[in-house]
Amino acid sequence: MKSSNPIALFDSGVGGLTVTKEVMNEFPDEDVIHFGDTLHLPYGPRPQKEVRGFAFEIIDYLIEILNVKLIIIACNTATAAALKIAQDKFEVPIIGPVKPGAKAAIKKTKNQKIGVIATKGTISSKAYHKEIKLLSKEVEIFAKACPEFVTLVERGKVTGLEVEEVVEGYLASLREVGVDTLLLGCTHFPYLSQVIQKVIGPDVNLIYPGREMAIQAREILSALDDLNKQPKIGSRTFYVSDLDNISYDFVKVGREFLGLDELQFKELPIFDKPNLTQGIK
Known part of the structure; x- marks a missing residue:
């Protein structure tokens, strides 16, 4: 080669x-x-x-x-x-992206509450759960499949009221449990990071392993x-x-x-x- x-x-x-x-x-x-x-x-x-x-x-x-x-x-x-x-x-x-993403999330969390958002396939595979637990037994993981995020991005919709309403619908539960770190477990999701940050809160760390x-x-x-x-x-x-x-x-x-x-x-x-x-x- x-x-x-x-x-x-x-x-x-x-x-x-x-x-x-x-x-x-x-x-x-x-x-x-x-x-x-x-x-x-x-x-x-x-x-x-x-x-x-x-x-x-x-x-x-x-x-x-x-x-x-x-x-x-x-x-x-x-x-x-x-x-x-x-x-x-x-x-x-x-x-x-799974291993570097998990490492970065564990490094950032202070309260040991990590949210993971991804597609249904990634969430159901528990790939991030397994990797995070290998690195730290103390971390609590709160996972949420967000299939509509991919559709929004592929349509070129990354800001605006429609996007904010969709993101709010998915992330409200993660905000309520108090995650301090949110791992963006899909390569489409960084396009929505501005809205995600607004919805989840300014003090929450957004982790993207790119x-x-x-x-x-x-x-x-x-x-x-x-x-x-x-x-x-x-x-x-x-x-x-x-x-x-x-x-x-x-x-x-x-x-x-x-x-x-x-x-x-x-x-x-x-x-x-x-x-x-x-x-x-």
Whole structure:
């Protein structure tokens, strides 16, 4: 494997761009590929076996066709369903958000009450429960599945009265039990962080593991001596599995979030769809 090979991230949709932003900042001289499985979003309500199958197809394509040197699963549901098996199955390093997220939450909490919000799939898997309890037996965990958050983000709705009403409906119970730390267990949720903070309270720590994942990626590549050794400005390429299932409103939000002049997606035929050359801006 060449040290100049790209780093890849994938998510169930385009919400994982929150992690891609951190990776782009951490690796300005590395080529970075983002893939969003918009054909099958959302992953949250799907059975773990089905999600695992999607993840394995994506990982196999990224390794065999795009020759990536490290893969970040920028999706908590896919991480819960596939990470441990994928790490044994594939030779390329693969990481996910659960472990770094749990560590960061435990580090921040003072009253030992941690809230975890995520998709139904992630909550039902108890991935964060298990990881947090491995690190601390004293912490109380209050979990809440928030499936509508993903829908809002994919529609490009991240602020406004509608968003505040939905967030209030989900988070009121966590506010009442007094959590002092709230772990955003879905890569879509940081887009809603402004509203989430307003609803849950200004003194509650919001934890999102994107930054920790980027640092972990650097540590792994450094240990393997696989950091890019060719001085250059890294390329950024954005793919999806279904161009027709992207909200133009979200593209606008994503472009602003990433600080890019334009955000262009291309369709990648991982799931035997035709390869379209046009993108959307």
